[in-house]
């Protein structure tokens with residue numbers, strides 16, 4: 438690989454993985470074109486990277502492939518008012534995902550996922566700081582920590598999370614109810630205790646940050662084409678072809694960073710990758726962001742609130758139902774009710790949004806070359822943590838594209854695990 442220089446790269450997707458990867462590649466002197474069906478600078482851009490809760494969460498090592506919650510899942514699914522919901526018409530399409538989920542829902546896999554999420558999460562803040570040096574983040578980022586609160590109902594699960602984080606060396610500070618109220622005096626004391634990650638930060642406008650990174654990419658010579666990409670193939674050792682409706686584009690390499698929509702391309706490439714989506718929602722309570730100073734997540738409810746430029750963003754729930762089903766009014770109402778349980782003074786909400794977390798059933802992303810087409814590189818499946826992992830993903834994937842060596846063990850993120 439010595440003296441190797443990649444000649445050109447196409448990236449499908451201008452979410453946070455796509456723009457961070459594009460920026461890193463341009464900085465290496467490699468010509469890059471990003472494709473997206475929506476211009477990231479426009480108001481039509483409503484991807485997951487636009488509407489998320491804005492947490493930079495380097496501590497969130499433990500995912501949902503954990504045996505302690507498995508037994509609660511059926512109960513949650515049959516309740517119309519809980520953190521987890523299902524679109525029943527989509528169940529048959531999720532069999533493969535459920536199969537791999539059950540296979541990975543055991544202590545060994547849970548710890549494997551935690552270890553390899555930790556490997557990249559631990560580098561995530563530094564990777565953003567590197568990018569933040571080059572963009573104007575005034576009013577966009579706040580460093581006040583992130584609080585999780587809970588009731589004593591599922592203490593065993595809380596203890597498990599605390600222990601696994603401790604074992605991995607993740608910094609955390611446990612809080613009593615009184616200490617939480619001292620930090621956030623407007624909260625109703627409907628919880629028993631919690632934890633603060635005081636080094637964590639949050640975005641006051643995720644889309645605003647994405648736009649700044651995208652503008653820097655363009656300023657440095659990156660190209661953008663607004664187009665709905667239909668097919669992708671590698672036709673020789675040195676060429677990949679991206680096809681839109683009436684046009685085709687050729688690059689030495691292509692990065693698939695299409696979030697929850699990446700499966701369309703991996704299916705075309707003949708790889709059986711069980712990518713699906715965990716649907717999530719947000720609403721804004723305009724001009725009410727001053728009620729809390731930092732993000733507060735209510736673990737029992739699977740929901741959180743982040744003070745943002747757009748207002749207080751109430752975000753959350755997991756709904757399994759694919760990308761084509763319409764939004765559920767009940768899920769929106771659930772979020773509003775949860776927000777008002779913590780802050781009864783909240784008034785009218787606006788801006789109902791549905792977004793798609795790209796999730797693999799073992800809750801690790803897919804990062805690295807396609808198994809059958811080495812010039813096609815995958816960068817998707819970051820589930821609940823794709824906002825946090827955008828900058829480090831850009832760094833890792835640009836290194837893979839450029840053929841650089843790394844000290845990281847990237848093998849757990851390979852799509853090989855499903856083939």
Ligand SMILES: Cc1cc2nc3c(=O)[nH]c(=O)nc-3n(C[C@H](O)[C@H](O)[C@H](O)COP(=O)(O)OP(=O)(O)OC[C@H]3O[C@@H](n4cnc5c(N)ncnc54)[C@H](O)[C@@H]3O)c2cc1C
Nearest residue numbers: 450452453454474486489490492666696717822823824825
């Ligand atoms: C409710 C909710 C809350 C969240 N909160 C947080 C949080 O607080 N912290 C955190 O770390 N993560 C959070 N996440 C997760 C995070 O938002 C995602 O993991 C992350 O944004 C995924 O980024 P991405 O670039 O992979 O995908 P996306 O942001 O979805 O971008 C993919 C892009 O690809 C484009 N695309 C797809 N197919 C095509 C095609 N065929 N042609 C052209 N363009 C195409 C889409 O238009 C889109 O712009 C949250 C997600 C949700 C839904």
